[in-house]
Amino acid sequence: MTSKKAVVLLSGGLDSTISLSVAYQEGYLVYALSFDYGQKHRRELENASRIASYYYCKEHRVITLEGVGGSSLTGDRGDIPPYEEREEIPSTYVPARNILFLSYALGYGEAVGAKAIFIGVNAVDYSGYPDCRPEFIDAFQQVIRVGTKAGVEGRPIIIKAPLLNLTKGEIIRLGVKNKAPLHLTTSCYHGGDKACGRCDSCVLRIKGFAEAGVKDPIPYQECQGGGLDN
Secondary structure (H helix, E strand, O other): OOOOEEEEEOOOOHHHHHHHHHHHHOOOEEEEEEEEOOOOOOHHHHHHHHHHHHOOOOEEEEEEOOOOOOOOOOOOOOOOOEOOOOOOOOOOOOOOHHHHHHHHHHHHHHHHOOOEEEOOOOOOOOOOOHHHOHHHHHHHHHHHHHHOHHHHOOOOOEEEOOOOOOOHHHHHHHHHHOOOOHHHOOOOOOOOOOEOOOEHHHHHHHHHHHHHOOOOOOOEOOOOOOOOOO
16 A cells, blocks of 8 residues: 555545545545535535545545635625626635645645645636735745744655646546546535536536536536537
């Protein structure tokens, strides 16, 4: 069994699952980490559990974050809006979410002796969240270098963001190549047995599968085109 360990941030969504598949292909023993931050539905956490089991992760922890709000995903900024082209950061942004997630992953990683943290952020086909950009990842890597025992001893945990510069279509093709369980993933901000097909996350997913030329294995409430055949 490999002794090379990694913490993988696992939401139960498409990107985090494909990020986990990369860690698996690179031979890491995976410690999966998910978060209950007050999101409106439980579906993504249920899916994350199934995905962690699929990959026989060494551990799968779910951290509960109390008091995190300020987002339509948590019900503090109205209803989740349908997809639209926009320049401003959308109401689905959760304040400091990836800062919190990476901080917990870093502590967990130091505790178990991990060499890497995998995060499925993407700066190409995304909703404009500031904590999905390369400069954010670079800044947090510097925090690791100067703010952890491993870092000051010259062996910092490395943040790996394998999807950072890929289009959604390229991400899906990578998932297919890695035989990731795309059928176990969820993307819809609303949860439910069928994805809405209208929120930002659904629309980006639909466009990605169309770009990849791959059939999306999850069901939708209504056909939105883009290569769907549900």
